[in-house]
Amino acid sequence: MTTEEKILDQIKNNPILIYMKGVPDAPQCGFSAKAVALIQSIGVPFAWVDVLNAPFIREKLPKVSKWPTFPQLFVAGELIGGCDIIEELHKNGELSGILKGAVTE
Numbered sequence: 408m409t410t411e412e413k414i415l416d417q418i419k420n421n422p423i424l425i426y427m428k429g430v431p432d433a434p435q436c437g438f439s440a441k442a443v444a445l446i447q448s449i450g451v452p453f454a455w456v457d458v459l460n461a462p463f464i465r466e467k468l469p470k471v472s473k474w475p476t477f478p479q480l481f482v483a484g485e486l487i488g489g490c491d492i493i494e495e496l497h498k499n500g501e502l503s504g505i506l507k508g509a510v511t512e
C-alpha cells in the first residue's frame with residue numbers, strides 16, 4: 408500500500424479522525440492539544456494518527472487533503488479543518504452536531 412492509499416484508507420474507515428502531533432493524552436504541540444481537547448469535550452469516540460510518529464503521512468497528507476498544517480480533522484470522510492476551524496465550530500455550537508452525526512451514521 409502506498410502512503411496515499413494508507414491515508415485514504417484511514418479517512419474512509421474512521422468516522423472521526425484527527426491527524427495530530429503527539430497522542431491525545433500527550434499532545435506535542437499547542438494546536439494539536441487544543442483541537443483534541445475540544446473533540447474530547449464532546450465525548451464521542453474518535454481515531455487519531457500521530458504524524459510525529461508517521462513521517463511519510465506527515466509529508467503526504469497535506470498534498471492529499473490540500474491543507475498545509477496539523478492538526479487536521481476528518482469527519483465522515485471529509486476534511487473539516489485545523490485548530491482554528493475546530494475552535495470556531497465549538498464556539499458557534501456546531502461541533503457537537505457534526506461529530507455526533509458522524510458517529511450515529
Ligand SMILES: N[C@@H](CCC(=O)N[C@@H](CS)C(=O)NCC(=O)O)C(=O)O
Binds near residue numbers: 428476
Ligand atoms: N492555524 C493552524 C495552526 C496549525 C499550524 O500552524 N501547524 C503547523 C505547526 S504545528 C504545522 O503543522 N506545520 C507543518 C508541519 O509541522 O508539518 C490551525 O488552525 O490548525
Ligand code: FES
Binds near residue numbers: 428435436437438
Ligand atoms: S510543533 Fe511548533 S507550533 Fe506546532
